[in-house]
Amino acid sequence: MKGYRKYFGQKLLWFFITLIVAVALNFVLPRLMPTDPVNAITGKIAGGMSDSSAIKEVYEFYQKQFGLDKPMITQFFLFVKNALRGDFGISFSQYPRTVADIISSSIGWTLALQIPAIIVGWILGNVLGAVAAYKRGIWDKGVMPLFMFLGNVPAFAMAIVLLVLFAMKWKIAPSGGGYSSQMIPNMSWKFVKSVLSHYWLPFLSVVIISIGGQAVGMRSMSIYELNADYVKYSRFLGIKDGKIVKYVFRNAMLPQVTGLAMSLGTSIGGALVAETIFSYPGLGTTMLSAVTSSDYPLISATTLIITIMVLLVTLFLDVIYAFIDPRVKAAQFD
Amino acid sequence: MKNTIKQLFHSSKFVIGFVIFVAILLTIIIYPLVSPGNPLEMVGVGTFARPGTYVSLYDAVTTEKDTFKFSDADEKRLANAISDSDREAMLALFDAAAMDYSSIDVNDSNALIEFWDANYQTAMDTAKLKKSQKRDLRLLDSRIQALKAGETFKVVEEVDGETVEISTITKTDYVNTNKVINVRNLPLGTDNFGRDTLRELIAAAGVSLRIGLIAGIIATFVGLLLGLLAGYLGGVVDNIITFFTNVLSVIPSIVLLILINYSISQELRGPTLCALIIGATSWTWTTRSVRSQVISLRNRDHVNLSKLSGHSLMRIILTDILPYIASYVVMAFILQVSSGILAEAQLSMLGLGPKTTTTPTLGLMMNWATLYSAHTTGRWWAYFPVILTITFITFSLNFMNTGMDQVFNPALRD
Numbered sequence: 001m002k003g004y005r006k007y008f009g010q011k012l013l014w015f016f017i018t019l020i021v022a023v024a025l026n027f028v029l030p031r032l033m034p035t036d037p038v039n040a041i042t043g044k045i046a047g048g049m050s051d052s053s054a055i056k057e058v059y060e061f062y063q064k065q066f067g068l069d070k071p072m073i074t075q076f077f078l079f080v081k082n083a084l085r086g087d088f089g090i091s092f093s094q095y096p097r098t099v100a101d102i103i104s105s106s107i108g109w110t111l112a113l114q115i116p117a118i119i120v121g122w123i124l125g126n127v128l129g130a131v132a133a134y135k136r137g138i139w140d141k142g143v144m145p146l147f148m149f150l151g152n153v154p155a156f157a158m159a160i161v162l163l164v165l166f167a168m169k170w171k172i173a174p175s176g177g178g179y180s181s182q183m184i185p186n187m188s189w190k191f192v193k194s195v196l197s198h199y200w201l202p203f204l205s206v207v208i209i210s211i212g213g214q215a216v217g218m219r220s221m222s223i224y225e226l227n228a229d230y231v232k233y234s235r236f237l238g239i240k241d242g243k244i245v246k247y248v249f250r251n252a253m254l255p256q257v258t259g260l261a262m263s264l265g266t267s268i269g270g271a272l273v274a275e276t277i278f279s280y281p282g283l284g285t286t287m288l289s290a291v292t293s294s295d296y297p298l299i300s301a302t303t304l305i306i307t308i309m310v311l312l313v314t315l316f317l318d319v320i321y322a323f324i325d326p327r328v329k330a331a332q333f334d
Numbered sequence: 335m336k337n338t339i340k341q342l343f344h345s346s347k348f349v350i351g352f353v354i355f356v357a358i359l360l361t362i363i364i365y366p367l368v369s370p371g372n373p374l375e376m377v378g379v380g381t382f383a384r385p386g387t388y389v390s391l392y393d394a395v396t397t398e399k400d401t402f403k404f405s406d407a408d409e410k411r412l413a414n415a416i417s418d419s420d421r422e423a424m425l426a427l428f429d430a431a432a433m434d435y436s437s438i439d440v441n442d443s444n445a446l447i448e449f450w451d452a453n454y455q456t457a458m459d460t461a462k463l464k465k466s467q468k469r470d471l472r473l474l475d476s477r478i479q480a481l482k483a484g485e486t487f488k489v490v491e492e493v494d495g496e497t498v499e500i501s502t503i504t505k506t507d508y509v510n511t512n513k514v515i516n517v518r519n520l521p522l523g524t525d526n527f528g529r530d531t532l533r534e535l536i537a538a539a540g541v542s543l544r545i546g547l548i549a550g551i552i553a554t555f556v557g558l559l560l561g562l563l564a565g566y567l568g569g570v571v572d573n574i575i576t577f578f579t580n581v582l583s584v585i586p587s588i589v590l591l592i593l594i595n596y597s598i599s600q601e602l603r604g605p606t607l608c609a610l611i612i613g614a615t616s617w618t619w620t621t622r623s624v625r626s627q628v629i630s631l632r633n634r635d636h637v638n639l640s641k642l643s644g645h646s647l648m649r650i651i652l653t654d655i656l657p658y659i660a661s662y663v664v665m666a667f668i669l670q671v672s673s674g675i676l677a678e679a680q681l682s683m684l685g686l687g688p689k690t691t692t693t694p695t696l697g698l699m700m701n702w703a704t705l706y707s708a709h710t711t712g713r714w715w716a717y718f719p720v721i722l723t724i725t726f727i728t729f730s731l732n733f734m735n736t737g738m739d740q741v742f743n744p745a746l747r748d
Contacts, residue, residue, distance in 0.1 A: 014580065021581045022589075029593040148736070152729040154676055156683050157700070157721040160709045168710060175710065216736060220743075262583070266673070269588025273680050277704070291596070291685050299596060303589040310586050 004322060011318045015311055022307045026300060027079050061090060088301035093293035099301045102286060107305060109178055110282035114271050115313075117203045121210030122260050128211060129218025130249055133226060144215060151212020155270030159205045159277035166201055173201045176279035202278045206271050217259050221252035254325055261317040264310055272306070338661075341741050348737025354730035358723070362540040365533075373537035373694060377518075378528030381706065382713045385523040385531075390516035395489050395501070397509040407505065408482075413443040415481050420474060424450055427471055430461035447478060523715045525699070526706035531715055538694035539723050542675050545609040545688075545695065546727075549674030552613025554667040557620025562651055564621070565628025575621065583618035590615045591677060595686040605678075605688040605695060612677045613670075620666045627659045661742040665735050672731040679724055696724050 070078070082088070088099035128147060132140040153161070166173040179185065180194040225231065225248045234244050275284030283302055290298035342348050366373075421440050428435045433453060438445045454475055458468065487503040511517050522531035564575035582590075594611050595603065631637060631654075640650045675696070681687040682697025683704070690698075699720045703709065708716035 018581045018584050022585050025585070025590065026593065029590075030597050148732070149725070149729050152672075152732055153721065153725045154679055154728075156680065157724065160704070160717060161721065164709050164714075168712065220739070265584060265586040266588075268586050269591075269680055270676070272588070273683050276683065277709075287592070288684055291592070296596075299592065303592055307585055307589050311584060314584055 007322050008319065011315060015315045018311055019308065022311070023080060023083065023304065024076070026304050026307075027076055030296070030300065083304065088304075089297040091290075091295055091298050093289065093295040093298065099297045102298060103283070103301055103305055106282050106286045107309075109280060110272070110275070110284065111309075113199065113202055113275070113280065113282060114206065114268065117206035117271070118210060118260075118264070118267065120203075121207040122214050122256075124207065125211040125214025126218045126253065126256055129215035129220075130222050130252065132215065133219045133222035134245065134248075140219075144219065147208075147212040147215055149212070151209050151216075153209055155205065155209055155267075155274040156277055158209050159202065159274040162201055162205050163277060174198050176277075178281040198278075198280075202275065202280050205274055209270070210267060213263065214256065214259070218252060218256055221255055222248060225252045254321075257317060257321050257324070261314045261321075264313055268306065268310055338741075342738060345737035345741050347740065348734050351730040351733030351735075351737060354726055355734065358539065358727055358730065359543075362536055362543065365536045369533065371530075371533060373533045374527075374529055374692070376528040377530055378524035381524070381526045381528060382708065382711075382716060383520065383524040383528070385521055385715050387511075388518045388520060389511060389514055390518075393515045394509050395503070397514050399501075399503075399507045399509055401506045402508050403506055409444045411505075412447060412478075412481055413441075416443060416446075416478070421446065423471065423474060427457050427461060427463075428453065430463055431457035432460075433457060447482070450475075450478065522719055523713075525716050526702055526708070531719070534694050534699065535696075535719055535723060538696045538699050538720070539727070541605055541693050542678060542696040542724075543671075543727065545605050545612070545678045546671040546675035548606065548609035549613035549616065549677070550667050550671035552610060553617040553670040553674070554620055554663060556614070557617035557666065558624055558663055560617070561621040561624025562628055562655070565625040566632060566647075566651065566655065568629075568632075572625075576625070579618050579621045579625075582615075583622065587615050587677070588680065591681055592684065592686055595681060600689040603687075603689045605690065605693055608678060608681070608688045609674065612674050612681075616670060616673060616677070620663070620670065623662060623666060624659060627662055628655060631655055631658055661738065665738050665742075668731050668735045668738075672728040675724065675727060696720055700724075 086100045088103070091097050091099050091102055094102060125147075128139070128143065132144045150158070163173075163175065167175040174180070174197060176198075178195065178198055179191060180198075183191055183194055185191065228251075231244055231248060234247070272282075272284030272287060275282045276288040279285055283306060286298065287302045289295070290302060343352075424446065425435065425440065431453075435449060438449050440446060458471065463471075486505075489500045489503060490497040491500050492498075520530055520532070522535065525531050525534065560575050560579070564572040564579075591611065594615070595608070598607070598611075637650060637654045640654050645653075678687055678695060679697035679700060682695060682701045685701065687697045687701065688695055700717060703713075703717040703720065706716075708714075
């Protein structure tokens with residue numbers, strides 16, 4: 001267990017260091033603005049809110065919350081303290097809702113959509129890549145390039161195309177939202193059905209575009225492994241083809257797990273923007289409305305939450321990797 | 335070098351990507367030369383004019399006329415004037431009068447009208463219909479009769495309150511579109527501002543490509559520099575650079591882009607600045623791969639020999655290391671360009687792209703099209719060509735990259 005402890009300790013340490021840097025960037029970047037942030041914020045609220053007493057209240061709230069009279073470092077700790085308590089302030093655009101409330105109502109939607117979609121896309125991509133490497137023919141010359149092409153469609157564009165085809169033209173999917181607008185979220189079977197009918201189109205758009213990228217990596221890895229000496233040696237020994245393919249697949253899979261962790265940061269951006277096309281009630285749509293209404297506390301909180309989500313998934317993949325990579329496993333017996 | 339390029343053009347993937355990319359590039363360069371004009375000029379007064387050829391009605395009226403008697407001209411006119419609901423109403427009357435109309439095709443306007451003329455009176459007499467229904471049918475009949483009659487339009491000009499007749503237009507009058515002074519071709523119609531979509535799209539593709547290039551150059555330059563330093567020098571420098579690279583590569587780039595772009599005031603956020611920001615946030619991958627390449631090269635014999643000969647650091651890097659990683663750097667650059675174009679489009683969709691009224695970008699075009707719900711109202715020409723353009727640019731770049739990968743990594747060859 002000692003090897004594992006060291007490995008996990010290292011990964012955890014990195015997680016916290018990255019987290020601190022992310023929080024610091026979240027704190028510092030908006031403060032690089034040449035103007036006083038509270039002024040800039042309240043200047044922007046004037047457009048979003050009409051109630052003058054509310055503007056004053058928000059102004060005072062933020063002046064106090066940012067603690068602008070205190071030195072920068074105290075401000076930072078104040079920011080971290082508030083963030084740790086889940087206190088991100090009050091939203092400008094949806095006043096008097098708190099930012100924490102808005103985020104907690106949208107984060108579940110995003111997690112429920114993105115995580116299964118990314119996993120399914122990853123699995124299908126790997127299978128396609130392996131099949132293309134092993135079977136060749138139409139898989140390698142027809143299906144692969146098709147999905148590579150689809151993989152280059154920007155996520156939001158794929159969302160638009162699917163929406164136009166399935167919702168506008170063929171009318172077999174609803175045109176947006178997370179559930180029917182006439183319903184109030186509850187646990188009834190009817191509501192679940194409505195959610196599912198709104199779910200599959202955004203899900204499909206994420207899956208389709210992620211297959212290509214994963215397949216390319218898997219194909220390269222599989223070809224590389226198929227040409228490796230151990231495959232030739234196994235063939236000499238007369239080991240069955242099926243068994244060799246299993247070895248090859250396992251070895252080629254390993255880098256793909258890291259590949260998934262690495263592509264997460266870039267793919268999440270596209271996936272979030274795609275949410276806005278479907279007006280899906282997740283973090284992406286929240287972020288868009290925050291940006292369009294200059295809701296600074298909401299922008300800050302959504303970006304922070306997205307970062308933390310990506311960091312957590314990366315950490316999780318690192319842990320999984322430790323259990324499936326024989327090299328890390330072997331390190332324990334040293 | 336020459337050999338490598340020759341080899342590249344043997345890879346079908348590289349060639350396909352290269353051809354698509356060059357075709358797009360040539361279009362961007364040549365189209366403004368062939369058809370000059372400001373891409374952001376709001377030519378249309380309304381929004382979303384359909385794609386097609388527009389003939390100036392004003393000029394057409396005064397253009398020299400020719401007379402033609404095409405046999406199907408009337409039929410076409412009729413077919414256009416009688417809507418589907420009119421046709422249904424006509425059939426409903428025959429149904430009500432219990433007449434057999436199975437011999438005629440509903441979509442054959444001529445036959446339908448002929449049958450209507452022959453049977454209208456008897457049908458009206460026998461059918462039991464409400465008064466209002468009969469009135470509607472009578473109106474329909476008078477419309478059909480008017481269409482059939484030889485109607486003419488009179489063109490009059492108003493001079494000092496008096497109307498002067500200029501010409502009479504009959505059904506057999508035609509003008510040659512070549513003779514009309516103002517005929518405009520809008521192959522992709524206009525967008526929500528009334529701009530010529532095709533011209534705007536080609537200009538936007540140029541700007542987006544420039545954004546991708548600037549972002550790619552910056553990301554590659556920074557990534558290469560840091561990767562070389564970290565890989566070659568090692569030690570503390572390596573530790574520091576690797577630390578920052580690792581930290582920054584896990585934080586989603588979209589988060590950094592949103593925070594930075596939001597912090598910059600809108601007036602300053604032009605395409606070039608956006609490109610700089612995108613480049614400045616995407617160098618981490620290049621740094622990582624260059625560093626690992628350099629580490630594997632560092633202790634090769636030819637590098638050690640150079641060191642023993644007392645060559646300077648610059649010289650060793652330039653002559654002994656760079657040529658070995660050049661192919662990787664070029665491939666990374668290509669990927670950076672395509673992801674830069676995508677990043678701009680994504681930011682623009684969120685309303686954080688370049689804020690400009692003087693230059694179009696592909697992302698801004700998409701953003702406007704969706705804001706004006708072009709996609710939900712069936713105005714395909716405002717968004718679909720943009721999607722195709724973005725896709726073909728990134729696809730061609732990525733395909734070139736895959737082709738290069740196969741050429742430079744012998745292990746991946748088929």
